Amino acid sequence: MPNSLICCTPFLQKFPSYMQSSARRMGIMTDVHRRFLQLLMTHGVLEERDVKRLQKHCYEVHDRNATVEKLEDFINNINSVLESLYIEIKKGVTEDDGRPFYALVNLATTSVSKMATDFAENELDLFRKALELIIDSETGFASSTNILNLVDQLKGKKMRKKEAEQVLQKFVQNKWLIEKEGEFTLHGRAILEMEQYIWETYPDATKMCNICHRLLIQGQSCETCGIRMHLPCVAKYFQSNPEPHCPHCNDYWPHEIPEVFDPEKEREAGISKLNKKSLRSRQH
């Protein structure tokens, strides 16, 4: 055994006083919550369906007989404990199909520095360049070519285009970017993490959804007055409306109205759809 061990005080005793007095407001952590948190951290970001699976798993390991708490309450409980650590489990929705997901977000940093531990200086700069192109673009997508052309301007160690291509793939694997047909956009998780940073850094170029007033990267826009809406926001706003009109200028809304995301429909669709989905989520 090693010579010295600093083991923290067993958590059952000796809460610092602030924890005891605010115990009513702050949640209580049990091993169910701890295992959940540990495993969620291995993902960073996870679709709601898988989060529910994870929650169920943690109950099965530690507390078989307990009723599984409603996910929202379960997460709120954990968040109230995480608050003093400036971490939060945030819920977001994918911009393309309105799929809910959860991401562990560090509240104390508002820049891209969250990624700093996993990427080198020149890689981070590549991300920043891609981010700028994405925000400036009309579609929310930046082409691989345009990003790679900026390789010479990167800070840090010199990076070749071939290497930059691999770095972009690393971003996709780590769920900071999404790739579609050679073009890149932000993963929902990046939007959740960097929303504040993006607003502050690119106040003029940043687009906003007319419905939810959150940051918009991908969406539909009115061809007359230019307002924009997220696809899932469009879906909800125009749900079962046969003649959609722009909420701002009332002109006819010319785009195809997407379906509202329905988790039940997904489950019923069966194995073949699950396979298609897992392909899609790999792209995501």
Place this chain on the structure above:
Amino acid sequence: MAHLGECSAGSTAVPPQQKPRRRGRSSAQAEKDEERSPGRVPRVPSGGVAEEAPSTSRGPGGSQEALGSASQAAPSAGPRTQKPLELKAAEPVQFLLVKDRKKIPVRRTDVMKHVVGDYKDLFADLLRLAAQRLQYVFGYQLVELEPESNPYILMDALEPVEEDAEVRGDQGTPTTGLLRMALGLIFMKGNTIKETEVWDFLRRLGVYPTKKHLIWGDPKKLITEDFVRQRYLESRRTPHTDPVDYEFQWGPRTNLETSKRKVLKFVAKVHNQDPEACEALSDEEKRARPAPEPSGRAPSS
């Protein structure tokens, strides 16, 4: 590393509070907190560290209670933020969590340099608080390894469960297999093994020190550098050898995190043997157990 240093150095301004409306649940909580806090907690602490305040519009919910104890722990000298001690402990927690992902022990000096800053004289308290939070919130124990260089590691206080593997996001580490084999090998050779013996064994499995491996990349680097740095293995240079030879033993992290039985179980699975039949383990156990048998049978070697 850099990112938390950036955070506490505070190059980011407090972002505008109005947008984006927080999606979902906590806005009600936010309003409640805001009612409670007026006038009590300086929302933007003086000392020019506005940047350290969390960007959430909620504000630290626990900070009022913390304020009471903070005034007792209030720093006496030097430029300090008015940030309560409990909140300051958030930084070492995040730092340690991030560092632990790579499984490399964190030096005390690193924690001091990057996180503690002006709070150096309260380092012990901060670390103690951080350790409490790590245990309470995440189920990780903060353990100090060798006393000389004081490296810290995070140990999982929760029992790892096989089914965890299905819901993990990172498949553990792909190098686990190689590590476990090395550990098993060391154990079966009597707790110490020469590096040459390691390669004699691994060669039979198609793993070479000089050849790139499909899964493990550079096995030599993994075994002689990475696993040693992560404290899973300990390596010692064998004196008076030419060419230089090394000996490997289980490292302090392995001794803490696992047991010989677990390692043997893994190795036996690989070789399809019943671990109970393995002599090495039963010998070890006999030696460890206080001898109850009056027959005075000496442990077999």
